[in-house]
Amino acid sequence: MTSVTSLSGPAANARPFLHGTxxxxxxxxxxxxxxxxxxxxxxxxxxxxxxxxxxxxxxxxxxxxxxxxxxxxxxxxxxxxxxxxxxxxxxxxxxxxxxxxxxxxxxxxxxxxxxxxxxxxxxxxxxxxxxxxxxxxxxxxxxxxxxxxxxxxxxxxxxxxxxxxxxxxxxxxxxxxxxxxxxxxxxxxxxxxxxxxxxxxxxxxxxxxxxxxxxxxxxxxxxxxxxxxxxxxxxxxxxxxxxxxxxxxxxxxxxxxDEVAASRRRLWRRYADVLTVIPGVTVVDLDVANTVPFNCVVRVPSSARDAIHARLHAAGIQAGVHYPPNHMQPAFARWSRPLPVTEAVASELLSLPFHPGLTDDDIDYVAARLGAAIADERAAPDRRSATAAGQHGGR
Ligand SMILES: Cc1ncc(COP(=O)(O)O)c(C=O)c1O
Structure with missing residues (x-):
């Protein structure tokens, strides 16, 4: 499959894929x-x-x-x-x-x-x-x-x-x-x-x-x-x-x-393979054998999700969130009702860059940066308490 798209870099969350004709x-x-x-x-x-x-x-x-x-x-x-x-x-x-x-x-x-x-x-x-x-x-x-x-x-x-x-x-x-x-x-x-x-x-x-x-x-x-x-x-x-x-x-x-469908399935499987070994990441399963994947979504610890998102963007990787729940949107407030499962899972979601223009190296890079961002966030509170302990000991 050859693409003529050069509309944005591989780190884009999603982008069109054109065939040239x-x-x-x-x-x-x-x-x-x-x-x-x-x-x-x-x-x-x-x-x-x-x-x-x-x-x-x-x-x-x-x-x-x-x-x-x-x-x-x-x-x-x-x-x-x-x-x-x-x-x-x-x-x-x-x-x-x-x-x-x-x-x-x-x-x-x-x-x-x-x-x-x-x-x-x-x-x-x-x-x-x-x-x-x-x-x-x-x-x-x-x-x-x-x-x-x-x-x-x-x-x-x-x-x-x-x-x-x-x-x-x-x-x-x-x-x-x-x-x-x-x-x-x-x-x-x-x-x-x-x-x-x-x-x-x-x-x-x-x-x-x-x-x-x-x-x-x-x-x-x-x-x-x-x-x-x-x-x-x-x-x-x-x-x-x-x-x-x-x-x-x-x-x-x-x-x-059919070429695009095969490519999307292959890329999603690659993500799933490399992400399974990263602690703190759960890939949202989309039954890839029967699905033409639209995106690749992971769940990460909700307390660190926003910081991980920021770290990925700082590394040039456009992670997204699909979707902020609609019952919490101002325009739909009249129809809001308690939905604790949705609220909990939505706060864990990150969509990784996903489109047929990605290479295996792109996927490995995104996965590596995601793993590093999670590890950094896990270490961050320890660093803070270590610093606090150090300051306390110095007094
Ligand atoms: C779940 C879902 N429903 C509906 C739509 C609306 O489709 P369109 O953008 O073609 O109007 C979208 C578009 O992204 C979508 O993701």
């Missing part, structure tokens, strides 16, 4: 003069559907737009609640609020950072209209044990699979299980369109509804509209379409996706 693809589409939703978008949708093994995919402008439209398709609206882990990107929560519904924040399993069927079940109320599992790091979430209960109560599953394009569940792809599944193709995702997203609908009728909703509720795309004297607005809609320019990037990325 994206520019020619954009240039080809520029010359067609069709930049909104167009034939290139339709081709991208068909190729995504073929890759995932599903009947249809609806491409949209962003993963956030995908979640918003999918929730609306599931019938979510004001007075409803949507069960969602607090430990997710704020986009999941904003998409819920955009429908007028309320988020019902629930805990995650500290080992996987994903919801469990038990936590989802504990979050159900009479007002629950949908549950939104977040496939953290790309790991599939199996809600098997509560499926029947959700179906009986007519509660939809809207998967936030922003991290999980290409991952597997039950031998098929995430997105092929019959739920409404939403992907993000933003700049740092394993498959990028620059910005983009997609929804896997549950039925052909739902696909039609979503296609209308992403184009302001109009019944026909532009190339058909320009041949008629009028157009029909048949439903509420948004300007959420995926442009042909973004679709052109996505098509190149999809053609190379």
């Amino acid at each position: 994206e520019l020619a693809a954009i240039s080809r589409v520029l010359q067609t003069g069709q930049y909104g939703h167009g034939p290139e978008t339709d081709k991208f949708e068909r190729e995504l559907a073929a890759y995932l093994g599903v009947d249809a995919v609806v491409a949209v402008a962003t993963g956030t737009a995908a979640l918003h439209l999918a929730l609306l398709a599931a019938g979510v609206g004001p007075a409803d609640e949507v069960v969602v882990p607090s430990l997710t990107f704020c986009a999941s929560v904003q998409a819920i609020l955009a429908t007028g519904a309320r988020p019902r924040f629930v805990e995650v399993d500290p080992a996987t950072l994903c919801v469990t069927p038990e936590y989802v079940e504990a979050g159900l109320t009479a007002a629950t209209r949908a549950v939104m599992p977040v496939l953290y790091g790309g790991r599939a979430v199996d809600l098997g044990p509560i499926r029947d209960q959700l179906a009986e109560r007519e509660i939809a599953v809207v998967e936030d699979a922003a991290h999980a394009f290409g991952s597997l569940i039950a031998g098929g792809h995430v997105g092929a299980t019959g739920d409404l599944t939403c992907f993000s193709f933003d700049a740092i995702k394993a498959l990028t369109c620059g910005d983009g997203g997609a929804i896997v609908p549950r039925t052909a009728t739902e696909a039609d509804q979503l296609r209308r909703a992403r184009l302001l509720g109009m019944t026909a795309p532009r190339e058909q509209r320009v041949r008629t004297v009028s157009y029909q607005v048949a439903a509420t809609g948004f300007r959420y379409h995926l442009s042909t320019l973004h679709a052109a990037i996505g098509r190149v990325q999809l053609a190379h996706f």
Whole structure:
């Protein structure tokens, strides 16, 4: 696999990975003069559907737009609640609020950072209209044990699979299980369109509804509209379409996706190997055999996490934190509830640099600096007490 990216150094937390032919693809589409939703978008949708093994995919402008439209398709609206882990990107929560519904924040399993069927079940109320599992790091979430209960109560599953394009569940792809599944193709995702997203609908009728909703509720795309004297607005809609320019990037990325998936798996395994020997580090497991890893997240002692983060940045390594819990965000305070497991684990998290541009040496370097930062932090209180003892003895 050859990359043409030189957008930032290997120590960046994440960065786009380009294959080199994206520019020619954009240039080809520029010359067609069709930049909104167009034939290139339709081709991208068909190729995504073929890759995932599903009947249809609806491409949209962003993963956030995908979640918003999918929730609306599931019938979510004001007075409803949507069960969602607090430990997710704020986009999941904003998409819920955009429908007028309320988020019902629930805990995650500290080992996987994903919801469990038990936590989802504990979050159900009479007002629950949908549950939104977040496939953290790309790991599939199996809600098997509560499926029947959700179906009986007519509660939809809207998967936030922003991290999980290409991952597997039950031998098929995430997105092929019959739920409404939403992907993000933003700049740092394993498959990028620059910005983009997609929804896997549950039925052909739902696909039609979503296609209308992403184009302001109009019944026909532009190339058909320009041949008629009028157009029909048949439903509420948004300007959420995926442009042909973004679709052109996505098509190149999809053609190379299996190489990227293999590279991400290999790099994640390398991290896991070198990190297991470092005291104080726990790698968050993402079931790499079935997952196309989005990131590499570790847990470190919470009392030292911020200092370790600062030490890594001082060494030029952009560690991150994914995510500050949403129930503690000011904008979501109205829906906050005690979530001790989430608060405890969130204070331990560090995301290490992760993207296909990394070399084995980069990974070894990051791991070595992480080990040194933890050791330095462990020694720091001893140094302080040794100094204090020395001062006391000198008096
Ligand atoms: C978990 C999660 N959900 C939703 C989104 C939103 O996707 P987008 O940035 O394409 O709107 C992201 C983006 O990073 C995400 O990480």
